Amino acid sequence: MPRRLQDNLSSAYFEAANKLTTKQGRKRIVAYVESYDDVFFWRNILGCFETDKIYFEVMLPSRQKLSRGKKSAMMAALNHKVGKEMIACVDADYDYLLQGSTEMSRDILRNPYIIHTYAYAIENYQCYAPSLHDVCVMVTLNDKKIFDFEAFITDYSKIIFPLFVWNIWYYRKGGFNEFTISDFNTIITTGHINYEDTNRVLGKLRHKVSVKIRQLIEKNPNAKESYLALKNELKRLGVTPETTYLFIQGHHLFNSVIVPLMTRICDLLHRERENEISRSAIHSTQKNNELKAYNHSTSDVITMLRRNTSFKDSQPYKMLQNDIRRLINGKEKQNEDSLN
Numbered sequence: 001m002p003r004r005l006q007d008n009l010s011s012a013y014f015e016a017a018n019k020l021t022t023k024q025g026r027k028r029i030v031a032y033v034e035s036y037d038d039v040f041f042w043r044n045i046l047g048c049f050e051t052d053k054i055y056f057e058v059m060l061p062s063r064q065k066l067s068r069g070k071k072s073a074m075m076a077a078l079n080h081k082v083g084k085e086m087i088a089c090v091d092a093d094y095d096y097l098l099q100g101s102t103e104m105s106r107d108i109l110r111n112p113y114i115i116h117t118y119a120y121a122i123e124n125y126q127c128y129a130p131s132l133h134d135v136c137v138m139v140t141l142n143d144k145k146i147f148d149f150e151a152f153i154t155d156y157s158k159i160i161f162p163l164f165v166w167n168i169w170y171y172r173k174g175g176f177n178e179f180t181i182s183d184f185n186t187i188i189t190t191g192h193i194n195y196e197d198t199n200r201v202l203g204k205l206r207h208k209v210s211v212k213i214r215q216l217i218e219k220n221p222n223a224k225e226s227y228l229a230l231k232n233e234l235k236r237l238g239v240t241p242e243t244t245y246l247f248i249q250g251h252h253l254f255n256s257v258i259v260p261l262m263t264r265i266c267d268l269l270h271r272e273r274e275n276e277i278s279r280s281a282i283h284s285t286q287k288n289n290e291l292k293a294y295n296h297s298t299s300d301v302i303t304m305l306r307r308n309t310s311f312k313d314s315q316p317y318k319m320l321q322n323d324i325r326r327l328i329n330g331k332e333k334q335n336e337d338s339l340n
Contacts, residue, residue, distance in 0.1 A: 026052065026053055027055075028056075029087060030057050031056050031087050032061050033060065033088075033089050034090055037122070043058045045324070051328070088114045089116075090114065091117050096109070097237060099172075101171075115324060118238065119250075120250045122250065123250030123254040124245065125308075125311040126311070127253050127258040130149075132149035135262065135304050139301055141294070142269040146268060154242050155198075159202060160244055160248070164239075164247070164248065166216050166227070167179055168230060172230065185249060185252045185256070188248070192260075195264060259301055263301050
């Protein structure tokens, strides 16, 4: 048989086989993500949207080169005809709030097959304030509420909101080197938090923020109108004074604010449960066995935060859901057209 005819027949065979597979089974969509930590997060989210027609497989951009990161995830999808069978799922970082003022921001906003978090990163979702007491329970198996995470993080967000607007203002105008994310993070760092006296740490934070804002106003005396316009725009985009923490750098929020605070709270709850076991035990053998069983059942803060999925009533997640629904509807329409 001539080589060209053999190739044509082979191509026709695989095309027919693919169509048959599509009709009988579900179409796979590869979702490229940034890092190992992202796999569980996006698996949990995308799995909720699988149907009898499509399913997702979440993976890093390259199994051979072990490349990771936002650009790698986006380029892997773009280089493999994004939208046909591959998508990218990435952290929004500041790119959502920059609203097309950079090339990366334009790519994320304009391409429906690049799904982004709206919140700065997956860590912001994992630190969703209304869920943190439940995470403490997961860590310690102690449901006593000794700290109001929601109230503290709401106050924290309200204090940093005006400075956050300034940080985005600088990034929007291309002057991010004049007031970087690192500069912003240094100012909003809380340090040690006494859970019994949060007013002191919040007072110090308010002072640091006020000092920096006065400096920025003096440096930009004609910026009032553009600042207020940006402030209102950010609110329309979903950034409220109460939820600013969802849009600041995720690693900073996770590592420098939430984990240290939750670790102290969970240590207290853990010791309280151990003391309760010690007081209730009839004899030393029972006490040792109960303590061993309890400690074997508990976990650590970081692990439980990474597994936290109780953020699905947050506004950024609802916006993310809408993007995935549009993607699903487009994919199913695409499949129907290819079968006709």
